[in-house]
Amino acid sequence: MSWLKQTINSSVGAKSIVALTGLAMVGFVVGHLSGNLLVFGGPDAINGYAAWLRSKGALLWGARVGLVAITGLHIYFTIRLNLLNKRARPIAYAKKSYTRASFASRTMVLSGLLSLSYILFHLAHFTFRVTSPEIAALGHTDVYQMLILSFSSPLVAVTYIAAMVLLGLHLNHGLSSLFQTLGLNHSKYNPIIRSIGPVLGSLLAAGFMSIPVSIMLGILK
Amino acid sequence: MKLKLHIWRQKNAKSEGRMVTYDAPDVSTHMSFLEMLDVVNEGLIAKGEEPVAFDHDCREGVCGSCALMINGVAHGPQRGTTTCQLHMRQFKDGDEVFIEPWRAKAFPIVKDLVVDRSAFDRIIQAGGYVSVNTGGAQDANNLPISKESADQAMDAAQCIGCGACVAACKNASAMLFTSAKISHLGLLPQGQPERQRRALNMVQQMDKEGFGNCTNQFECEAVCPKEISVQFIARMNKDYLNASVCGPDPGKKAGGED
Ligand code: HEM
Ligand code: SF4
Ligand code: FES
Numbered sequence: 116m117s118w119l120k121q122t123i124n125s126s127v128g129a130k131s132i133v134a135l136t137g138l139a140m141v142g143f144v145v146g147h148l149s150g151n152l153l154v155f156g157g158p159d160a161i162n163g164y165a166a167w168l169r170s171k172g173a174l175l176w177g178a179r180v181g182l183v184a185i186t187g188l189h190i191y192f193t194i195r196l197n198l199l200n201k202r203a204r205p206i207a208y209a210k211k212s213y214t215r216a217s218f219a220s221r222t223m224v225l226s227g228l229l230s231l232s233y234i235l236f237h238l239a240h241f242t243f244r245v246t247s248p249e250i251a252a253l254g255h256t257d258v259y260q261m262l263i264l265s266f267s268s269p270l271v272a273v274t275y276i277a278a279m280v281l282l283g284l285h286l287n288h289g290l291s292s293l294f295q296t297l298g299l300n301h302s303k304y305n306p307i308i309r310s311i312g313p314v315l316g317s318l319l320a321a322g323f324m325s326i327p328v329s330i331m332l333g334i335l336k
Numbered sequence: 337m338k339l340k341l342h343i344w345r346q347k348n349a350k351s352e353g354r355m356v357t358y359d360a361p362d363v364s365t366h367m368s369f370l371e372m373l374d375v376v377n378e379g380l381i382a383k384g385e386e387p388v389a390f391d392h393d394c395r396e397g398v399c400g401s402c403a404l405m406i407n408g409v410a411h412g413p414q415r416g417t418t419t420c421q422l423h424m425r426q427f428k429d430g431d432e433v434f435i436e437p438w439r440a441k442a443f444p445i446v447k448d449l450v451v452d453r454s455a456f457d458r459i460i461q462a463g464g465y466v467s468v469n470t471g472g473a474q475d476a477n478n479l480p481i482s483k484e485s486a487d488q489a490m491d492a493a494q495c496i497g498c499g500a501c502v503a504a505c506k507n508a509s510a511m512l513f514t515s516a517k518i519s520h521l522g523l524l525p526q527g528q529p530e531r532q533r534r535a536l537n538m539v540q541q542m543d544k545e546g547f548g549n550c551t552n553q554f555e556c557e558a559v560c561p562k563e564i565s566v567q568f569i570a571r572m573n574k575d576y577l578n579a580s581v582c583g584p585d586p587g588k589k590a591g592g593e594d
Contacts, residue, residue: 117587122580126511126549127539127573196549200507203441203548209342209355210434212408214504216553221506223551292552298574300567 126199129192134293136189141290141319143182144282148322154335158259165258190231197224219288219312226285233278240265266330275327283320287312337363337429341376343388344436346445353445355434365425369412370395370402372424373435389448395420397561400496403503404449405436410500410559418498418561438499440508442545455545456497459514462541466521467529485523492520494562501556501564507548512556514542515572516564522575532583535575 122128150168153160168175213221240246241261244253253261266272291312294300299308329335339360346353360376367375370392377387393399402419406412412422427433435449443451493516501512518535521527527534550569557566 118580118585121540121586122577124543125539125576125580126509126543126547127576128580130549131573131577200509200548200551203508203546204439204506205441206439208405208408208436208439209344210408210436211405213553214409214555214558216506216555220551220553288552295552295566295570296550296573298570298577300570 126196129196130296132188133192133196134296136185136192137289137293139185140182140189141286141315144319148319151326152322154259154262154326155329158257161259161262162257166256169255186234190227193224193227217288219284220292222284223288226281229281230278230285233274233281236274237278240271262326263330263336266327269331272327272331276324279320279323282323283316286316286319290315337365337424337427337431339363339372339427339430340432342432342434343449345388345448346437348447349444353448355436363424363427365423367424368395368420369404369406369422369424370420389446389450391450392420397421398496400498403438403451403453403499405434405438405503407434410438410503411498411561415558416561416563418496421561438503440499440502440547442508442510442547443499443502451499453497453499455547456499456510456513458545459510459538459541460517462537463517463521463534464530464537466526468526479525481525489520489523492516492523492564492568495520495560495564496562498561500559500561502547504555504559505548505550506553506555507551509550509556510542510545510547511550511569511572512560512564512566514538515568518572518575519568522571531575532579535572535579536583536586539572539576 123132150164151161153164219226236246240250244251244261249264250261253264266275289312291308291310294304294308294311326335341358341360342355343358344353345356358376358380360372363372363375370390373388373390380387391401391403393401395402397418397420400418402411404411404419406419406422411417411419413426414422437443437445437449438451438453440451442455443453446452495513495516497513499510499513502508502510518538521534522531552566554566557564
């Protein structure tokens with residue numbers, strides 16, 4: 116298995132793990148959003164979906180464990196690579212100008228780490244329900260009411276919206292970048308590859324944001 | 337025209353360096369950047385000071401030795417141009433110009449603006465040989481090569497090993513250079529027998545030298561004087577991953593190796 120160790124420890128191998136785990140997380144995010152949008156179908160739609168998910172016991176737990184492992188790998192390898200990168204330039208330039216690196220690409224560590232703190236808050240809020248006694252009192256059956264209750268607080272709603280801006284930013288670079296990392300760069304596909312980050316990243320962010328926004332505007336109540 | 341220059345001065349590899357400000361009172365727009373530095377150095381020598389050390393050789397954009405970070409951009413403001421081919425008409429009277437060496441752990445400073453780029457040589461050496469069969473001379477045209485592959489191989493082979501890609505990258509990554517060197521052989525039929533081994537060994541050597549990792553910002557492509565495309569980095573990634581999964585087992589010696 117020395118080949119596996121060698122690959123994982125190499126620059127190209129480690130970065131491809133970042134890309135693959137990133138892609139897997141995007142897969143989760145797409146599924147998560149599709150489920151969440153059922154809130155627009157009314158209480159029965161989303162509560163029914165939540166009940167169905169919970170009825171899958173073992174499967175649900177398998178997916179959760181997998182997701183935590185994937186996220187852990189993503190974070191481990193990005194931090195590892197980032198430290199190596201810092202070490203590769205011990206003395207900074209007195210003057211350095213960027214010629215083409217996008218804002219999103221320059222803020223990946225920040226958008227990633229802020230996303231991480233958001234994910235932890237999000238789990239405490241909706242999964243473990245430890246952030247407020249009102250939510251804890253609702254039990255696990257009324258997801259719809261939990262959303263309405265939570266996002267009627269402007270502070271919570273704005274936090275969620277801001278977090279989605281960060282996710283959109285992270286994916287703006289990440290979703291396009293992962294193709295290059297995995298070796299796909301071809302003039303036939305580059306127009307699609309270049310736009311998939313900004314387009315899909317914004318769509319996903321906008322999709323998630325639509326829920327707190329609709330609740331704040333009273334469209335969902 | 338008059339310029340104010342901020343130049344990195346460092347006595348030797350071990351001493352500490354700092355930015356020193358010099359006036360260049362009489363710069364002609366026809367001078368190349370290096371000629372401008374020559375004039376500054378003549379002034380320093382006349383005053384009995386140590387001239388600024390910088391690397392140069394061909395002064396016509398082919399050798400890759402002139403390595404200067406000019407106002408935070410490797411090889412300065414003109415795209416697709418080495419420092420030696422950069423002319424002072426790119427600047428205007430009164431400009432302040434910051435001149436620094438390439439900064440990377442893998443490129444230690446020798447003196448002032450001169451860095452040691454032998455890490456690049458070691459990456460090339462790690463690539464090893466290309467099989468050349470002995471025997472009667474073959475007909476020059478008996479290896480079919482598609483026009484696209486030939487063009488791409490020639491594009492990759494244009495790399496002059498200047499190191500601007502490393503200098504411009506926020507991670508001091510050498511992936512544009514290494515990928516160009518891997519690709520110009522990997523695209524041709526003559527480079528196939530060792531293709532996987534070459535990708536593995538060159539990437540491994542690149543990592544060992546202490547270069548950083550690519551974050552796909554493509555600053556390298558923007559400053560490369562030969563406009564080498566980041567397409568080659570994707571190609572290297574693909575070759576490396578393919579060689580890692582399907583290629584030779586590093587735990588096993590090939591026949592004949594000891
Ligand atoms: C949980 C905390 C997270 C951290 C700390 C984090 C950090 C990072 C960092 C530092 C990079 C490398 C950026 C670069 O190359 O400059 C990266 C890339 C990436 N991330 Fe994240 N990220 C996180 C969450 C996520 C999430 C939730 C997703 C997807 C939904 C995601 C998707 C991606 C993708 C697709 C890439 C691009 C990989 C590539 O360039 O090949 N990340 N992440
Ligand atoms: S890839 Fe371009 S910038 Fe990098 S060493 Fe080769 S010629 Fe210089
Ligand atoms: S001196 Fe040879 S490329 Fe500039």
